[in-house]
Amino acid sequence: MRSTTLGATGPEVGVIGLGCMGMTFAYDPAGRDDEVSVSVIHRALDLGMTLVDTADVYGPHTNEQLVGRALADRRDRAVLATKVGLEAAPGQKRLARNGRPDHVRDAVDASLRRLGTDRIDLYQLHRVDPEVPIEETWGVMAEAVKAGKVRALGLSEVSVAEIERAAAVHPVTSVQSELSLWTRDALSEVVPYCEANGIAFLPFSPLGRGFLTGSIQSATDLQEGDMRRNNPRFQPEAIEANQAIADRVRKIGERRGGTAAQVALAWVRAQGRYVVPIPGTKTPRYLEANAGAADLVLSPEDLAELDALPPAQGERY
Template sequence: MANRKLGTQGLEVSALGLGCMGMSEFYGETDEQESRRVLDRALESGITFYDTADMYGSGRNEELIGPFVQKNRDQVVLATKFGNRRGPNGEYLGISGRPEYVREACENSLRRLGVETIDLYYQHRVDPDTPIEETVGAMSRLVEEGKVRYLGLSEAAPETIRRAYAVHPISALQTEYSLWSRDVEDGILPICRELGIGFVPYSPLGRGFLTGQIQSPEDFAADDFRRHSPRFQGENFARNLELVERIKQIAGEKNCAPSQLALSWLLAQGDDIVPIPGTKKIKYLLENVGALDVSLTAEDLRRIDEAAPQGSAAGLRYPESGMNTLNK
């Protein structure tokens, strides 16, 4: 698998990464044994970039992937995040970017992962009550101490990104981006490219919707958070199915899966883009890796843009409470 550069500080990763969140929470039933097989198979397939966060499973996700990272430390680029605080029972406690919390969160992540250094450390959500300069200043001290190699932000607004970069170079911005979430094209991608920051799209398959496998809200387990997502409810669901049908038609003509078309489209948006589709099944992992073999012509890209233009998805991408933490 080819590598791509994230930022201009020297970070290189596989063109496709692996999002590990669903292995521990949010998408229904989990199977740690199967997840470990997925991690091993991903590395065999050429994926070197693995994404987790301290909030996923309230730390359990870092503990799950820790042994895998330790075993393959010289091959794996490890990304984790801090900022979304949770209590002992998983309850959400808000966002923190306070300098003392940055250090505490990093130490806890290093302990759970069982490593000495985090390759890419993101602020998961911007803390509106702490100046970004103070947060990134604390993150930069972790770099100086060798506990972190590169810095990242997630769901940050253009001006926040600029202010952060003035304190310490930012190597990557992670924000939702897919054929049904294209708002980053207006202001966020341009500022990243101006400053030389790599872009890591999360939920590049629209939380599974762009795979074409989801036909009803009843397809979700009772504890699947998508049941509460506006895009998966009522009239929004029906309208979004129409969008997926248009993607499926083009994918059929290209003899590929809708998920592969969606990922190939993202990869074609620039060499500075590294999607991190998440999965907990080998079948879907291999399908995602197959996207790298899909070649899109200029006409293909035009038709895809026409089928899924910016703003075509119905509904907010999070419930209102979640939307209040984005683009800050």
Template sequence: MTILGDNLTTSPLGFGGMALTPVYGAVDPTDALATLHHAVDAGITFIDTANVYGGGSNEELVGKLLADRRDEVTLATKFGITGNPAAGQRSSRGDREYVLQCADESLARLGTDVIDLYYLHRLDPNTPIEETVGAMAELVAAGKVIHLGLSEVTADELRRAVAVHPIAAVQSEWSIWSRDVERNVVPAAAELGVGFVPYSPLGRGFLTGTIDSNALGDNDIRRHFPRFADGSLDANQAAVEVIKGVAEAVGATPAQVSLAWLRQKGTELGLGVVPIPGTRKRERIDENIASSAVTLDDAQVATLDSIAATVTGARSADAKWVSAGRE
């Protein structure tokens, strides 16, 4: 098990539920539920979703898992995004009334009476973070939420939030090719005793070496990201080749190496780290779990560390949508 902040204990690896929505193409609900059950069967009991995923349908899907296995799952969900990022619409809301409303709606969709970890998905630029976290703290006092989290906040925003209520985890993109959080956010989290939950730890599948730029569907959300644009994706294949080289040397897959790198970075930087790769394939879940047996030596870590500086394209089309654009 891994300890994040505020004494929140989770499985060493989590599962990102967004993959089980149509953002990467059509998904079969029955197969998606079977994938969730397989994750829990395999020992991944930290399940992450959000009210915006599938317009609430992802929470309903997770709710079907919880109906039989609530006591086995550490449940995380999020609120705060009011637009549809999959369609390029980015807006957020964090006023007290909305916080309380969203929590009740999520609890109903999930079919449970308590959320283990409740995140602010994106900061509302028109509402002080103190007001948002204060309302989230009311949910803790009411017994509807146990732990609080924040997604894509800066170090300063994290400090302001912690002054209101303990924060268990920051969830932001962090991987071999996305390392901007290491400048300020990760050190602040380590100092404050806050854990870190990297989303897209496999670069939305890119770092696995299985992404063909010509195979992305028209409705694939990755087409909205600069790194997956024409030209950039092909240029970034060089990064994958470096990962493949390390993977071959240690007898692992590129995905396993990418997750092992994150695990070792957490140890190096002094904070609990629980990546939440998402997938639709049950065999990928087993592959990801096996990353716990992969150990990288200092030279291999240094080789992987060099990749981020070579990447073409920003990690978000809207710089202020992620923490790096507000630092």
């Protein structure tokens, strides 16, 4: 796979990475298989998908444990990214934000233990805690860099103003936010800012939480316990309205000799030099297809047609 770097100064990575959340958390609970997931991570590295992304809240904790197990004998082949700043609050469905310095100090050591490693290549603030100045949270994360526990720092779901406040304390290597053909908010300000300042942009859910693959035709295609069943865009009326987007992506794929997923990923990659999508999968065949998107180059006409697609019906969350 062709490679790029995490921004102007970050490590080299494949142009497509791997998001590991769904292997233990949120999606398709009946389809989880740790042994298969480990094999998917191994195969991703073989294919050059070297950026492996997880978080302490996924599971919680089980995702980091799984990723650590998969990388135990091949740690140096991966650029390992994890996150801090969200917690699964007991008895609540929504995740709670926690950017307190004492929490971050404890969390980085706990992540290192679960991952079975002596360093985290990219440590990301999952969400800014409105109760804690970002400078305080970021400053403690910077302490972890100075201590050799972390190599670089990233942010997730932030504004340009928040990026600038963090950067005044310690360099920002990456920003991770949702970006896909049905979620384009970041293109207005954050992606151009990252491009201009040599910051990597890591799109999560680049396949529209799986919708843009064309595999979800109705809400009944989602299992009980799948987080998407409660998502506004996966309600019956929204799914029906949004099929027009998935159909157009599929048709461009047929014209270009690729899958809908490959078209969707190629469009995301085309949004900047340092844009590295991290599609999630726990299925070997989907992994191979996602990797194939690295070789799909969309024409200006393809990109214009995709840019003209209507916005998705339904809120993101």
